[in-house]
Amino acid sequence: MPERARGAATAQRDVVDTVLGFARTLRHAGVAASPDRVEAMLSALGCLDVLDPGAVYWAGRLTLCAGPDDLDRYDAAFAAWFAGERPRAARPPGRPEVHLAASAPLDPGTGEGEDDGETPDLAVQASAAEVLRHRDVAQLTPAEREHLRRLFGLLVPAAPMRPSRRRRPSAQGAVHPARTVRRALRGGGEVSRLLHHRPQARPRRVVLLVDVSGSMAPYADALLRFAHAAVRARPGSTEVFTIGTRLTRVTREMRLRDTDRALAASGAAIPDWSGGTRLGEVLKVFLDRWGQRGTARGAVIVVCSDGWERGGTELLAEQMARLRRLAHAVVWVNPHKGRAGYEPLTGGMRAALPSVDHFVSGHSLAAFEELTGVLKDPRASHLSHARGGTPHGGRHPGKDPSHA
Structure with missing residues (x-):
């Protein structure tokens, strides 16, 4: 294949990958961005200059957004994905133009066009954002941290659901005798159709225990931002506590809408920031004061900690087993698990893992996106699990079925 045609095909592939990645970011932000809308955006870009930020912005806004509720989320996603604010309509002077064909090929090495020798900036920025999603948050530069904070603002952690005693009309399920009889009476007393109902799902409570000790300092900001996203998604069914040498409830501070204000208020309320760790004692305080009463x-x-324990591990193992008997599921988030070759060898982790349903990493944005899937269905058997001797998603011995 001629060099110019190969370069054009590569540029087209870069733009297609960029649009697909942007659509995935929009779906995380709550915008549907269905495949037919993504195809419409690619068709629109085939008639526009992909180096013009304004053209890309309006092509996506007019094709990917389904209504007024999507506009704010689209603006936030566009700024985060392309690492900039909402663009102006004018194209910067002196920039070379690269056009997509009306139907951009997905396979490299096909298609026709002219090669200007330069990869579109939006593809470069999108590739950098994709790489950033998998970077360890403890190793980022200040500029990368700022970009990652915008991406964290797009997280919408899914809430686990549970059946309630309330029921709602449904096409399937148990027969609703009262509604069936009322409908029959309105029709002359003859039962012509059976009406059904089923239990109505309600959000299950999620409790996050975030370790803010000195060993967790590089990850505390990211963990609290995830906690704020969880509270923002389900403020009525999400609780946040910080653990270290003391237990501090920061749910009220986390309910502030602005993330930076919420983190600043939480930091002011936490007396043991970057201190030591007494996980066993703090868990006992949580269970005695909050957990046993219903929280x-x-x-x-969700326990977010590296497992370093200054006190005895026997107390930690005892309190974790107690916590497991009360909870629907226990998830342990350890940022060090994302490192190659990591083994949970610390005394705290060895004591806690027998009572843990899911052991996941929390070192990057991609890891937090995986955590949202764990929260959506914490009993799913295919998710990451590290309890020795207990099947994936299995019930812990001694678990009270009434609490499931």
Whole structure:
């Protein structure tokens, strides 16, 4: 294949990958961005200059957004994905133009066009954002941290659901005798159709226990931002506590809408920031004061910690087993698990893991996106699990079925 044609095909492939990645970011932000809308955006870009930020912005806004509710999310996603604010309509002077064909090929090495020798900036920026999603947050530069914060603002952690005693009309399920009889009476007393109902799902409580000790300092900001996203998504069914040498409830501070204000208020309320760690004692305080009274009962408990324990591990193992008996599921998030060759050899982790349903990493944005899937269905058997001797998603011995 001629060099010019090969270069044009590569540029087209870069733009297609960029649009597909942007659509995935939009879906994380809550915008549907269905495949037919993505195809419409690619067709629109085939008639526009892909180096013009304004053209890319309006092509996506007019094709990917389904209504007024999507506009703010689209603006935030565009700024985060392309690492900039909402663009102006004018194209910067002196920039070479690269046009897509009306139907951009997905396979490299096909298609026709002219090669200007330069990869579109939006593809470069999108590739950098994709790489950033998998970077360890403890190793980022200040500029990368700022970009990652915008991406964190797009996270919408899914809430686990549970059946309630309330029921709602449904096309399937148990027969609703009262509604069936009322309908028959309105029709002359003859039952012509059976009406059904089924239990109505309600959000299950999620409790996050975030370790803010000195060993977790590089990850505390990211963990609290994830906690704020969870509270923002389900403010009525999400609780946040910080753990270290003391237990601090920061749910009220996390309910502030602005993320930076919420983190600043939480930091002011935490007296043991970057201190030591007494996980066993703090968990006992949580269970005695909050968990046993109902906060942990039937909830999904997320413990975010590296497992370093200054006290005795026997107390930690005892309190974790107690927590497991109360909770619907226990998830442990350890940022060090994302490192190659990591093994949970610390005394705290060895004591805690027998009572943990899912052991996941929390070192990058991609890891937090995986965590949202764990929270959506914490009993799913295919998710990451590290409890020795207990099947994936299995019930812990001694678990009270009434709390499931």
